[in-house]
Amino acid sequence: QVQLVQSGAEVKKPGASVKVSCKASGYTFTDYGINWVRQAPGQGLEWMGWISDYNGNTNYAQKFQGRVTMTTDRSTTTAYMELRSLRSDDTAIYYCARGAYYYGSGIQKIDASDIWGQGTMVTVSS
């Protein structure tokens, strides 16, 4: 079946980096992209960025530009999200989610996130 399986929980110190993986299966990897969305404890959802599994193009939320890198490995159908210079307010559950795109008014826009990974808890604490 179509699924995304993420790597396990991480505990990091402030200033460190974390790299979360997201293994896709059950569909043609290159037909979609992967969104990364995070959720701080007791808070709502926050979109971090999207990467095309077709050509590796990325679209990062302005808030994370310069601090996040999203990559994919077609050979293993795995997507990765690396966040650097971690702070305590980066403590959150990080989700990957399959996302297609469409063109609206000539602009590439991200469509629904229809399949989600189980989430990876990242705790930043000294």
Next chain:
Amino acid sequence: QSVLTQPPSASGTPGQRVTISCSGSSSNIGNNYVYWYQQLPGAAPKLLIYRNNQRPSGVPDRFSGSKSGTSASLAISGLRSEDETDYYCAAWDDTLSGPVFGGGTKVTVL
């Protein structure tokens, strides 16, 4: 502060119809599709409605979405105890060049 505005809570008795609103602007809801996600406690979000009013396979027809101008709504008819959870709206934002979410609405079944 979320770009899209949702009421923090909504409630109803079993069998009732509950509506959740999602308010935005011309740069997001007014010019783009709206999506709704359901998040059960301790679980990942699940797509409930896409492209304003479309239901993915497996989502009961008790859930329906609509959009008018810069606002959207999710309606749950025939409310059931298992509907008691959090709901989020989302839409692409042309100014921010990315998707934005509402702050979420917790539905309580009385």
